[in-house]
Amino acid sequence: MFFVDTIEIEGLGNRHYLAGGAHAAVAVDPPRDIDQVIAAAARRGVRITHVVETHLHNDYVTGGLELARVTGAAYLVPADARVSFARVPVRDGDVVGIDSGLSLRAVATPGHTPHHTAYVLEEDGVAAVAFTGGSLLIGTVGRPDLVEPRLTEQLARAQHASARRLAAELPDAAAVLPTHGFGSFCSSGEAGGDSGTIGREKSVNDVLTKDVDTFVAELLAGLEDVPAYYTHMGPANAAGPAPVDLTAPAVADGDEIAARLAAGEWVVDLRHRVAFAEGHVAGSFNFEADGKLATYLPWLMPWGKPVTLLADGPEQLARAQRELVRVGVDRPAAAATGTPERWVRDGEAPASFRRAAFGDLAAEREAGRGPVVLDVRRDSERAGGWIEGSVHIPVHQLPQRIGDVPAGTVWVHCAGGMRAAIAASLLDAAGRDVVAVDDGFDRAAAAGLTVTLPRP
Known part of the structure; x- marks a missing residue:
């Protein structure tokens, strides 16, 4: 018997997986905060022997390199992905053993990126699960326009062929477990459900029900703006991300917050919008910690701009830090917790609207x-x-x-x-x-x- 544990990152609309048997496991497209994956393996009592990437991600910074380093696992990356670190290059048809009776087979699925690779978990030679990354999603596919505008139509056509290859080669009962598509802007359309199988996708997914010309025309017509920070994710992943630092930032008082605002830095209030409207530091911006913080803050904020975080407590601040490192916003310049009365300078009152x-x-x-x-x-x-x-x-x-x-x-x-x-x-x-x-x-x-x- 095998298991598959899902690690869901709701703010980014992504899912990451740990799959294995009684003794060993593989981590698929792990998030940058790898402690979640390590904890999942500890609960199962298994050793992570392999870490695999379906592609160089455009929407988040991977934890794959660091997870492989910490666990001693083999780090499998598509061979055609240009990276600056040592890894095990994976090509179409490669098979690796995971545990007794369990193996992982690589299937080239270009489209979301030119080098995209899906991985099929096989038990005793029978395909049971397809980790499809950004290729075949639940009810849709990954968008093909994140690499190079001139390649978009070519990749869209490749996406159509890749999805049909998976549908032709895998049994209808095989589970479809993508990384993207649960609110992710890497998805080309709205996901058509929470889970899927190859058989279900054959009946509901446009990529498997429409001819290539119709599919490509409709897909390209429906593409929307790409979050601005995406342009920085691919290069970060190709270079090899550094380990994360989730220690608490330096504490800022009212004078320092005012000075940072005067210097043109961003001061971000993480509290709920109702609390922010009732009182906030004049000049600060409201990005709710429980909203899509990791999508909208790096999308709107100039890349590399120092950011000070204001939170209602240490827990909210810690959650926000964790979300932001996933998209490369590594260290807040400063932070403060409490209420806006504590964040303004002496003699000043909070603003409101x-x-x-x-x-x-x-x-x-x-x-x-x-x-x-x-x-x-x-x-x-x-x-x-x-x-x-x-x-x-x-x-x-x-x-x-x-x-x-x-x-x-x-x-x-x-x-x-x-x-x-x-x-x-x-x-x-x-x-x-x-x-x-x-x-x-x-x-x-x-x-x-x-x-x-x-x-x-």
Whole structure:
């Protein structure tokens, strides 16, 4: 018998795996904070003998090199991936033994990257699990546009062929266990479920139900913006990431926080958006620790900019540090915990701004006050309907486009409230009068607002 343990990183929408038998195991696409993988192996009472990468990741910094070093495991990386460290090069058809009766077979699956490789776990020669990385996902596939724009269509066609190869060679009962696709921006579309098998994917996944030309045309038409920090992940993984340092940062007081803001550094408040709106350090930005911190903060923040973290307590701060090292934001410049009253200089009061629901916005319009309505959702979300007269700037574009926001009080909304809070904090720091709409967009029409729908 074999086991597969899943290590889920919800903030990035990824899954990592530990699979093995009674004595030994393989780690697949491990996260940078490798203590989670080591703990999973300890619970199972197994030794990690192999660490494998399906590809050089574009959305997170891998822990594979460090995990192999710490455990003494063989580090398997696709042979055509150009890296600056010693590894075991893997080619199509290579097979390694994991435990008694268990082996891992490499299957070349180019598409997400040119060198992408899936791994099939076989028990007594029968394929049981396919670790598909960024190739065949649940209901979709990995996006093919993260390597080089000129290769995008070529890789999309390769993705189609790779998925069909897996479907043809593996039994219908084989489990499909991808790394991406659970909210990851590495996915080319929304995942069609939480788990899958080869048989299920044959019936529901476009890559297996549509011809190559139709599939490629639709895939390319649906691709959205890539998080800005992705451009730094591949090079970091190719160079060989350094071990992480999760020790607590230096503590900053109100004077130091003010000085860092004056120097143009980023001060990020990790508290819930309600608490932030009620009181915060003027000039700070709100990225909730329990939101998609590791996606949106490095996406919006200039790469390499010193960042000071403000948290409600040590636990929240530690969680945020762990999330951020996964995307290469290694060491906060400083940090502070507690409440905003402790983070401002003596004699200063925290800043605040208003929160509202869509019903409040409708009342504002009814009263004829004509507020600016700013929609910070992605293009694909807005394509499904928008508030009449609203201005559209996706949240990841806002730092460079604040000057495009019309004058007046700005009522900012997204789909649920979290991104609106980020945007509201950016506008507030820029000196704008802002109201954060903390409400679900699906309630906008019922609240009395005119929602414009796209033409059929």
